Amino acid sequence: MAIAKAVKGALAGSSMIRKMFEEGSELKKKYGAGKVFDFSIGNPDLEPPPAFHEALVRLASEDAKGSHGYMPNPGFPGVREAVAQRASREQGAPLSGSHIIMASGAAGALNVILKTILNPGDELIVSAPYFMEYGAYVANHGGVLTAVDSGEDFNLDVEAIAASLTEKTAAVLINSPHNPTGRVYPRETLEELASALREHGRKTGRKPYLVSDEPYREIVYDGIEVPSVLAAYEESMVATSYSKNLSLPGERIGYIAVSPRAEGLDDLLAGLVYATRVLGYVNAPALMQRVVAALTGEKAAVAVYAARRDAFIEVLKETGIEYAPPQGTFYLFCKVPARKKNGPSADSDFTAHLKKHLILGVPGSSFKKPGWVRFAYCVDEKLIRDSAPAFRAAVAEW
């Protein structure tokens, strides 16, 4: 017996990344973890904050009746209300608990949304570079992903997106703050995009949804604010998680926030609840729902990431590697330097070259942006500083 052909094909395609991770583990075994500058994975090294630990132990100890049993598919009513109150403030939109669907992380939230809105062959537009898993998520639900290049400064290219809209466009999916570029999309850009989507709706009778994937919303620098899609556009949804701000990626907890102004709101909400159920999520994990509801006052450890970002930028400046100025996230997206010596010069060649110097990054091609490389700085600041000589040597020999 054999597995599905599409899955078999995907395994072959993703083996490169798996290989990279495996090689990283081998390098650490061989040279010691402190000698390998692993900037490859976006797995927060920070532990969850003390308030998380306190809330978890308190709620686990309470052992309230029914607290581990089924609740309505979109979540405990009290949890949805608590999440809505904070999300209302963040999003500048009047959200009540009914607009919140608790989800198994942002990846779960996106799959639930795509299951709900995609007819077979419907298109989802994303701005390249983009998180590589989006393609698989869209394929799960019979959709087609259309990638549109971002502008020079990695802002959304609204004109190009508008030109790509068709009668089959179910949604535009954005990610802000953005992985891998660290870009935060300005309010005016979201408003321009909203206008383009409305205009398309007037012409075709189908107004696409705007979906914003926002797990990095709290990890922003220099006092910047992340503008809200719910405020900018009536047919919008936010998919997010507590994985990055509370360092809980293994617990699979997040939510969907739906625009109260969406057309056919009741159908949309019922569809999201149905998708949550039949995709097999059934509901977001019960205990973690109650824990995050108790932590709506908690903030991400932005100062720690800001210091790491500054340290990393210092290293890059020293070695002359160009980077996109990061406004948020814990990624630095860097241009592959011009090759001075003979030899292949693609982004994957550069990451292979860096690996010889025990530096691990992800080629931009993995985000559909060749010629670039992503470094994740959710690692100790010392490791970042210690990487400077390796970066210098690598660039000198490139």
Added chain:
Amino acid sequence: MAIAKAVKGALAGSSMIRKMFEEGSELKKKYGAGKVFDFSIGNPDLEPPPAFHEALVRLASEDAKGSHGYMPNPGFPGVREAVAQRASREQGAPLSGSHIIMASGAAGALNVILKTILNPGDELIVSAPYFMEYGAYVANHGGVLTAVDSGEDFNLDVEAIAASLTEKTAAVLINSPHNPTGRVYPRETLEELASALREHGRKTGRKPYLVSDEPYREIVYDGIEVPSVLAAYEESMVATSYSKNLSLPGERIGYIAVSPRAEGLDDLLAGLVYATRVLGYVNAPALMQRVVAALTGEKAAVAVYAARRDAFIEVLKETGIEYAPPQGTFYLFCKVPARKKNGPSADSDFTAHLKKHLILGVPGSSFKKPGWVRFAYCVDEKLIRDSAPAFRAAVAEW
């Protein structure tokens, strides 16, 4: 903007069941919870055992570094090993951690399996009656569900299943102990089914998988054992959860166990890991993985369910309602009595009639078995005993 047509259609279809639940809640508000005999939902009323609470508080308090972060998609290696040890004994198959994929409950496990094995248009065979969500799970992944009637005694009809196998059959999905009939499939039946699947493989070159959905494995009566598909057939998988035996349905924790003898085992395991990731599960909830791994000595509270079963059977006998003898689960599947008065006599008519007597059950049609009705006895034994006069009155007036 509108949601996907298939989802919109499914909402219309599932509104009957939603309506039933809503009516149940209204009845309880009106008459008081103790006066409404709600046997409609399979939500264990038992709280998790004290050992669960102890393990949860201990592991939550420990606050081990990385315990809420990402781990490999199939789960913490130590958890997979612990689960494999118990599953090996239960299944009579030499499982190691590598054969275990931790999942978000059995519903999550089934979606991961179906994503992994179904090509578009591939068929999945189930034995009717069957859990109504299977249809949606198969549709999620582009498959087609083929229902084959079970035998008179609700055992699998292996001949009929064999006659339904085609070149497009990816798998046969069974559920034992069985919802809604309480049937446990005997070893000989599994072996006959395995022979039929092998024979089909010899003829067509495609040997279907046998998938067993086993969340009720521990809830069996009269010393019966649940025979193992992993022992009976080389191309087999088990999907299960801790929802029923430990009363944890809200926490979404379960696992897939894969036959070590499966052809192309490495591809199958890699496919399941890939599906776990891209369906947006990413991994089963981290803390609950560690909790269930600490509870491999724990057993379900079978004696409590056995007493309820006996109490319910007493009520049914008194009123002359025929039932399928339950070997496991907490369901009683009953024949709609012959109608003595004029009027419609379908299973949904009978459940509507019962509702007037404040008894709630699910029509067999919801499981593709008209003429029957399912009662769930995961409720207090007193409520079961108290329902006797209502049952007597309802049957007298039918």
